[in-house]
Every structure is written in C-alpha cells, then in structure tokens.
Amino acid sequence: MRDVESLCDEAGLGRTSKSTVATICAELGERFEAFCRRSLYDVNLVVLFLDAIYLPVRPSGPKEGVICAWGITENGHRELVSVRLGMREAKEDWLELGRDLTSRGLAAPRLVVADGAPGLVSAIEEIWPRADRQHCAVHRLRNLLAKLPKSEHDRIRFNYWSALTDATSVKDAKLHLQLLI
Template sequence: MPKRGEFLEGVDREVDPVEAIGRLGARLILQQALEDEVTEFLGRVRYERAADPISHRNGYEPRTVKTTSGAVELERPRVRDAQRLGFESKVLGKGVARTHALESLVICSFLRGLSVRDVEAALAETFEEPMIAKSTVARVCSETAERYRRWCERRLSEHDLVYLFLDAIYLKLRPDDEPAEGVLVAWGVTLEGQKVLLGLALGSRESYESWLSFGRDLIERGLRSPALVIADGAPGLWKAAQQLWAQADGQRCTVHALRSVTAKLPERHHREVKARWWRIFDEAASPGEARRELLASGRRLSRHLPLGRGGDRARSGRPGRPPALAHRAPQAKSGARISLSAPSSRSVAARRSFGRFPGETSALSLIWAVLELSS
C-alpha cells in the first residue's frame, strides 16, 4: 500500500492543492477500498497469519484510473491464483468503465460534510450492487474529520510570515447552480520561502464580518502580522484586513488585477497586454516606476476600449483597492511576482473541479486533507 506521503506526490510542488482535492478524495477512499476487499476475500488483514489460508497477497501493481478530476494513481493489491479462485476486484474489475460514477459517489460524501449516510445513499442510487464497504467509507470519513478538527485548533505562533494570501472559493451543488458555499482560505509565505496553509472557514468573499471572524481566529491562535497582505479587490475583505493587520502593507493580487484589465479589452489584445503587464512587474525598479509604466500602458490601450466598457477605471484602477505594486516595498524584501495563483487558489479552476459533484455544505475536511498529509 502506498506510504502516507505518497498520496500527495506532486501536490506540494507546482500543482495547485485546491485543484488536487478531487483526485485526493478519490484516491484515499478507492485505495482503502482495494485493500479492504482483498482482506475480506482472504479472511485476514495484511501480515496476519492463518492456519489454512485460502491464498496469499502477491504484491501490488500500479493502476491509473481516469476521473473527472484527472488521473488517479492507485496501487492495486494482487492475490495469488486470483483467477483460479474466482477473485475479481469490484472496484477496479470489469466495472472500471464506470469510474466517473464511482468517483462521484465517493467524493460527494465529502462535499456533503463527510456523512456516511450520504455515501450509502449514493451507492444505492448508482449501483445495483455495493462496490465499497460501508465500513471503509465510515473509517476514512471519521479519521479525516477528527484530524481536521485537531488541525483547526493548532497554534500558529511558529510561523514568521512575510506574505499573507487571502482568497475565497465557492462550491456549487451542480454546474449550472449558483454558488452554494464560500470557503475562505488563508496562505502564508515565511521568511524561509515556505508556503503554509494557515486556515479554512466557511464565509462570503464579500462579507466584512466573515473575514474579520476568520482573521481573529488566526490571530487568537498566535499568528503574527505579516509584512504584506495580498488579496483580490473585495471591499469587505480589505476593511477587515486593515483592522486586523494595521501595520502590514496591502496589495491587490496581480492576477485578479490583470483579469480586470483584459476583461475590458478585445481578445486580440490579451496576449500583448499580459506580456507587457508581467514585464512591468518583473523589471520595474520601484513602485513609482511600475505605476508610471502601467499608467502609460493604460493610455495606449484606452483607444482599443469600446465605448461604455470602463476605460477610465481600466487605466486608473478601482477606488478603495490597494494597488498591485506593494511587493516592491522595502519591508517585503522580495522582487518576486506575487499573486493568489501562487501558492494556492485558482478559484476558476477550483469551481470547475467542485462543480461536477453534488454537495450541500463544504469540502473543508477534504481541502485540509490535501495539506495535512503533506506535512
């Protein structure tokens, strides 16, 4: 069976953890289901001896399963003389073509708040014969929920932050539905350059009260003020951030700012604008120089704006939002490009991923599982 850390292979490098949530949820339960069906067939757990065993385990073979969340790598346990004994996996046997349905039913349980009854209901609705034992689902759900509870109570005083990233994603019941739940996400980057997931909570992106409560919980658990807070342009978020971390600079996420600009331009200009945008942020020696370059670019681009598309706002930015230039300030001590897409929250991709699965509350425990396993 894969070791604990192997479940997260690739997640803590360039892969967005939020985008990996669906794959991890499928892998956690499917791998355990494979182990359990072999244990049930042999009548004993792994390494347990029996006086007259029906057969023996015979190692593992890699198996890649395509799901709606991407490819899932599994280690399928083998049984000696399986064909002669009539053993065939119900999870990855002839029914492997039904993986999309199987994936949906195991992951929707997490999106419904780790309810075992929801999994049982999905099993009954989807298949004539159950493919995953109730005990497997119950064990994975309860263990994940308990570890997530402990994670939510941990102290944060050990993290010396330079950057604090704040964003929110929304989980849909179905692709065509309006967002049902907002999940607030806080990431930090330490002086050593380490990315740390700090907190998750239900709330609204636009709500001042939600962000204030979320931030107060982080501070009460020992989180020290960062040098720079980075977020999108939600006014309620910034009002709370300025109250919580008054000594920190604020910066609007450069990716969100760029999207606001390109949304006002014809698509044929997008590539040129993006290249110029990142060149300014990468090469400007100071915030003042970057601001002058951005304003000059805005004036050049204004002639391409159709009437009524907000040309003035595209050039000058929206009032009340921190500029996307504070990462050049001395206290940040970094010339690196800063955006919410690094480290974690490509919200659009996250919505595409979650939108495929039915769910009634949030996937907080499953989001947490991605990073708890990599710690």
Template sequence: MLLAALEAEVEDYIDKYKHERGEDGRRKVVRNGKARARSLTTAVGTIEVAAPRVNDKRVVDGQRQKFTSHILPPYMRKSPKVAEVLPLLYLRGLSTNDFRPALESLLGDKASGLSATAITRLTAKWEAEHKAWKQRDLSERDYVYVWADGIHLNIRLEEDRLCLLVIIGVRPDGTKELLAVDDGYRESKDSWASVLRSLRARGMRAPVVAVGDGALGFWAAVRDVWPETKEQRCWFHKLGNVLDKLPKRLQPKAKKMLREIMYADTKEDASAGFEAFEAEFSPKHQRAVDCLVKDRGKLLTLFELPAEHWKHMRTTNVIESAFATVRLRQRVTKGAGSRTKGIAMAFKLLDMAERRWRKLDGRMLLPLVRAGVKFVDGIQQQREEEAA
C-alpha cells in the same frame, strides 16, 4: 523480504535477553514456533504470513513480559502504505463504488478492509482533525508573508456553492504552511474578519505583507485586524480584470504592456509603464484604465521587498496551484455531498500537498524583512553609519 525481517527481529530480541535464565538454568526468552498464518494485504498483493513467535517468561515489576513485533503488529491485515492509498484514491476522485474492482486488480481478490464504508469513517476522522487543527496554538510561530484567496467549489446536495477561505503563510525559514481553510459562504468582510481574528486570538503575529486579489472583503478585514500589514495585489487577477474591459483586438497589446509593468526591474520603470498604459487606452477605454490605476500603489508594494521574493509575491498562485487536486476531485465526483465534507476533503488534500511545497527562494532574507530592513527596488539598503 517480510519473513526475513520478522526472523531478524525475533533473533535480535532473543539475543538481547540470552543471559536471562531461570532457576533451572534454562533461558527465559526462547522461540515458540510460528503463529497461525494470516492474510496480509501489501502494495504488491495479498500474501499469507506465518509470523515467528517468542516465549518470554521474564517478569518485571510484577508484569509478565511479552514480545510484540514492530514490523507486523498483532491484528494487522494491511500494510500502512495500503491504508494510505484509501484516502488518496478517494481524494483524487475515485468513486467509493470503484474501490474494490480497482484495488483487487492490483492487490488480488482477497484484498481486505477496502470497502466503501471505510471512507465514511475516514471523512468523519478528517472532520475531527480539521476541527482540532483550527484550534491549534500559533503563538510560537511567525509568518512573514501570507497569501489569501477565496476558492469556490460545488456541493452536490446543495444549491449554494461552497466558498473556501484559504490562507497560506511562509515562516522565517522559508517553509510554506497552511494557516486557514474555512467556510465563508461569500467573500465578505465579516467572513474574512472571522478567520483573521481566529488566527490573531491563537497568537499569530501580523504578517509583514499580505497577497491577495481585489476582493474588498479581505482587504477591509486585514485593515481592521492587522492594520500594520502591507498590501500586495495579485497581478494575475488584475491582468484578467483589466483585459476583460477591453475589446479582443486590443487585448494582445494591452497584455504585453501590463506584463512589462509586472516584470519591471524598478518602481520607476513600473510607474512609467502605468503612465504609458493610461495614455494609450484612456481616450476610449477609461474603464480598463481605472481598473488598473485604482490599485497602483498596492500593485507596487513588492518593490519594497527583496528581488528574490518578487516572483512569489506577484500572484496568489501558491494557493491556486495547491487547489489543482481539489478541483480535479470536484470535476470527477461532481462535488462533495455536504459543506462539512467538502471542507474536510479540501483540508486533507492541502494537508497532504503541504509536505511537497517548495521553500521560498531567497529565504535567508526573510528574517531581514521581518526585522524591518529597508529594500529599494529589491536591493537591501545600508544604514547611514554602515555606508559611511
């Protein structure tokens, strides 16, 4: 198939210039045998390829023309698909020492360019990509909602754990996009504020709603950098925090009541659920009640948004699910060797995963949310003149 494609490419090139002739009446563009055979590593194994050559005698603007294959460029030794396998295997957790035996079983014993040193060059490249990505301009883009979370990862050669501050946003067309991956050391206000100020300085407009867990550092930073942004607390984290303050025998009942609040159809029903939970557990387990009710308003912000968006706004699962592959690599390889490489690997994994993220449900309503259209219990409210 590859040879057939190369032959077709050459025939097309020669046919394109068949009317070009020299003073002697002979064609200027003709075939010129085949190049010396070279080994090419493909996804189905290593093969020998002798590519057809072309003799192009045309001179344009003083420059001798030359045929170059787009299918098999000069000096290419492995197909682009094989090149993509290297970072993918490394990021998924395969040790660099396992590369050659693993890939030779698939690609043959002549697999070239698949050494562990290639990963050293790749990680350096990822670090440079991440640095440039952190400086990109955001003034031409808008993000209606953002999700934020602090993800803790192990660093093999350091005692301190790496705390990645991650922000994912959704654009008015429903596309989810990675906005920030930075080293916070701890989830403090200063760390989060530094990330948010960087986004603002590069032109990012304040989102309508931010979703996150109860980390005080993030919310203090949001109120400082984006004071107009509404807060929606993550129900998944809140549910775990409340249950942790109850004895195991009461947790099933409490969980059922909490889920009824979380999935209520109206704000009134959710408020009634809060009162029922307080009445049930306040006599003996006031700590659990206090943990729930202190964020009551922030947990119910979603009722001011379209009902189609509620399932996306209840949790920070957007980030947690994306980090599943990052955590897998950490478990298999016992963590990255340095903080810089840990951040670079996490960034590259998320960058690859971003292509597979689904768009937000009800995305046609996002421009309305940005425009400030009012929603009550998930239903869009008509203006007075329209209702009249």
C-alpha cells in the same frame, strides 16, 4: 460518502466498503478539525495572502465559497493557515477568519495581499492595521482585462506579466506598466 467511494475507485483501490468509507470520512474530519485548531505561535509570516474561491462541494451541486489564508515565512516556506467552507466573502467572514488566526497566535504579517473587495480591505485594516496592503496582481489583471476587448487580452496579459517579472526596480516596473496604456 459516495464521493469518497468514487475517489477510492479512481485511485485504483477498487470497491470500498461503507464502513471503510465512514472511517476515512471520520479520519479526514478529525484531521481537518486539528488543522483548524492548531497553534500558529511558531508561524512567522512575512506575507499573508487572503482569497476566496468557489468550488462545487457536490458533483452536481452549487458552488460554495471557500475563504483561504496562506503565507510566506521568513525562510520562504509556503504555509496554509486557514481554510473555511461556506463563506459569503463578507467583511464579517474575513473578520472572523482574522480573529481566529490571531487567537491561535499568528503575529501580524508585514504585508497582506488580497483583492480589492471592500469588505476584505476593511477587515484587513481592522485586524492588521500596521501591515502594508497590496492589491493582488492576478486580481488587478482580471479587473483590467474585464474592461478591454477580448482581442487585446493576450497582448495585455503577456506585457503585464513581463513588466512585473522582468523589471529591475519599482521605477522600471512602473515604466513598463505605463507602456500598456
């Protein structure tokens, strides 16, 4: 509740009563629950992105895992379909998320983009076996940079993104990426 009080203060709303804060918290909780239960039958994703982030839930507390699923529709619209707090990023967490999405009506996407975590890859193969998989370009770059001296990071980062954004074909992109080596 103190977090909401400080957010209201930062937003210029001044001091907020405890009952107002309680009402705000209840409303946010209801909205989040509705989001988590909403039907996904009308959401047709071409690409589904799966990732986990670690965020501090309390200002001085430890970070907690948040697993997220969002995608791109056939019309190019970005759609957030799931956010789950307190997850460990294990295969079972991803299976639970995938089963929830399919039970709410989400059809299998054509492509699933994710990092290379074994539990996540295994869950994707189980839930959406026919979908193509792609290793996330951001995670791939992070993995690459972790193996290189810091003095090379800026050059590699620039050339990596240039190769992916400036390429005119898959063959051209592969050629540009080979030049990094």
